[in-house]
Amino acid sequence: MTAEGTGYSLRDIRLTTAGNSAAALPKRIQAEQADESSGVLIEDGAAGTVPGSWLDYRVSVPEDGAYLLTYRYRTRGGDSAADASWKLDGGGAVQQDSLAASDEWTTLTSAIPLSKGEHTLRLSVGGTNVSLDWIEIGPRIVRKDNPPLIPVPGTASALDYAAMSGPSEGAGGAADGHKLTGIKAGDWIDYKLDVPEAGSYTFTLEMSSQAGGMGAFDLKLGDAVLASYDVPQIYGNWVKSRKTAALPQGEITLRLAANVEGFEIGALAIEPLHLFAADAGGILNIEAESYFDSGRNAIETNKAAGTANVGYTNAGNLLRYRVDVPQDGNYKATYRYATKQGGVSAALFADGELKGTAALPSTGDWGAYKTVSHIVSLKAGVQEIGVLDQGDGFNIDWIRLEPTSEENRPALSRAAVPSASLKAGKYDSPQELLLASATDGATVYYTLDGSLPAPDNGIAANGPIAVSGTAVIRAAAFKDGLPGSFTAAFTYVTGKSQPSATPSATPSATPSTTPSATPSATPSATPSATPTLGRHTGRLRRQRHLHRRPLPERTSRPPFLCLIPHRE
Structure with a gap:
């Protein structure tokens, strides 16, 4: 060892066995584990570089193609960006990226063309000082030479993708017999759509998973996230979920980006935002599974019977529908539902107002369906009707709004359902929240294990609550002299997920926020009042029991959340 210059402090010299094999792609490589390097210092487990530094990595490429290339890095040169250039086997540059200035750890994803076989990749860094944590190469990006252009409204089969990274094609399970499987966080699928006019469109995604996940998939247009799917634990069943977002007119590339592993994907159907209209008798018949947006639930389909229902609901889940109420007045709201739980209720909202x-x-x-009704007062006109799950969940087949001369009977007063100061959803970092009830003097109790909260079963929410990781909070309010409130549920996921690559084609138009003015189809026929047992026979019925498991099974899972009362 020969030193040049002065001022060095030598702590130790470590010798390790050099690897004899190339890294088989796809692979995440710790940046400091380069086979050869120049101008690189290892600092706190990262490779510190200066302009002119280079690092060599030996890789084994399974087949020709473009591969995702992701860096985790931070810059150390103020506002200056860094340049990253890749050379293959001593030749010219095959990929060049600009690493935007960031004093926090961040990621950048691009793509690099590689041929099958073993190669040496040289990464040269310029522009400013950079710390590199890791570099991930792969999976391979699959692009179709002549991808299908999906007309809207229409349905994209699992195999109708234009490009994808990560999933594999498979057969079985989905309604049309085709699926994409082996999906992991960071994978994505692109579809080419032909949108006839700008407006709001509803996307019905067919999927299967054992565990589900909050924010399991994002619908993306360019870098913009249009909607996110929250999927409950569905025990390997094939189900559907619906989201609505605005699209611009013209040919666009829509990306389905995965944030959670363990999913399989079937078809993606796209249709204009639906408007329910009354029949000749002034009755509004709403199929529950035709919601345009909702929280975490699943649409179950019995293909043999040709029926469907919304299931796997939880307290706090809101099903949203666009309806055209024919006239002012009172309406009998009837729900066809099934539940094994007690203490469950449904609240009906019109444009956000509780009715x-x-x-x-x-x-x-x-699978034992019954009907229940109550009287609500509605104004005429196009509006949003919401059905809120209060309690521990129910299956719902349909909702009917029928004009009536009956008067609304006041409901028994009870404590108000708790609300949370923090909106349920995904956050990049740990958060704090408060739980409160609008009922003066009521105490809110919450649980973490899926059980129903009560004064003798739960934690009193007397101050800020810190949320870190994944947390499902069930809360109810209690006051002497009043029945306890219905249960509310709030689910939070904190921590950054692995970003996916930028879509291969970014549409230039900005999505319109104006809903489509014309409904796409007439409402379905009046639903049958007779329970449909075929919907829950066989496998679906057995999985129903899994959906609502006894509490000891729920609490026996490995811990996956951290929810700690905050103390000053």
Whole structure:
């Protein structure tokens, strides 16, 4: 060892065995584990570079193609960006990227063309000082030479993608017999769509998973996230979920980006935002599974019977519908539902205003459907009707709004359902929240294990609550002399997920926020009042029991959340 210059402090010299094999792609490589390097210092487990530094990595490429290339880095030169250049086997540059200035750890994803075989990749860094944590190469990007252009409205089969990274093609499971499988966080699928006019469109995604996940998938247009799918634990069943977002007119590339592993994907159907209209008798018949947006639930389909229902709901889940109420007046709101739980109710909202609440007593089984009604007062015109799940969940088949001369009977007063100061959803860092009830003098209790909160089963929410990781909070309010409130549920996921690459084609138009003015189809026929047992026979019925497992099974899972009362 020969030193040049002065001022060095030598702590130790470490010798390790050099690897004899190339890194098989796809692979995440710790940046400091380069086979050869120049001008690089290892600092706190990262490779510190200066302009002119280079690092060599030996890789084994399984097949020709473009591969995702992701860096985790931070710059150390103020506002100056860094340049990253890749050379293959001593030749010219095959990929060049600009690493935007960032004093915090961040990621950048691009793509690099590689041929099959073993190669030496040289990364040269310029522009400013950079710390590199890791570099991930792969998976391979699959692009179709002549991808199908999906007309809207229409349905994209799993195999109708224009490009994808990560998933594999498969057969079985999905309705049309095709699926994309092996999906991991960071994977994505691109579809080419032909949108006839700007407006709001509803996307129905067919999927399967054992565990589900909050924010499992994002719908993206360019860098903009249009909507996110929250998926409950569905025990390997094939289900559907719906989201609505604005699209511009013309040919666009829509990306489905995965944030959670363990999913399989079937078809993606796109249709204009639906408007429910009354029949000749002034009755509004709403199929529950035709919501345009909602929280975490799943649409279950019985293909043999040709029926569907919304299931896997939880307290706090809101089903949203666009309806055209024919006239001012009172309406009998009827729900066809099934639940094994007690203490469940449904609250009906019109444009965000609470119109009434109906208790949904246990029907004895998830496939034993019954109807219940209450009277609500509605204004004429196009509006959003919302049905809020209050309690521990129910299956719902349909909702009917029928004009009536009956008067609304006041419901028994009870403590107000708790609200949270922090909106449920995904956040990049740990958060704090407060739980409170609008009922003066009421105390809010919450649980973390899926059980129903009560004064003798739960934690009193007397101050700020710190949320870190994944947390599902169930809360209810109690006051002497009043029945306890219905249960509210709030789910939070904190921590950054692995970003996906930028879509291969970025549309230039900005999505319109104006809903489509014309409904896409007439409402479905009046739903049958007779329970449809075929919907829950066989596998679906058995999985129903898994959906609502006894509490000891729920609490036996490995811990996956951290929820700690905050103390000053």
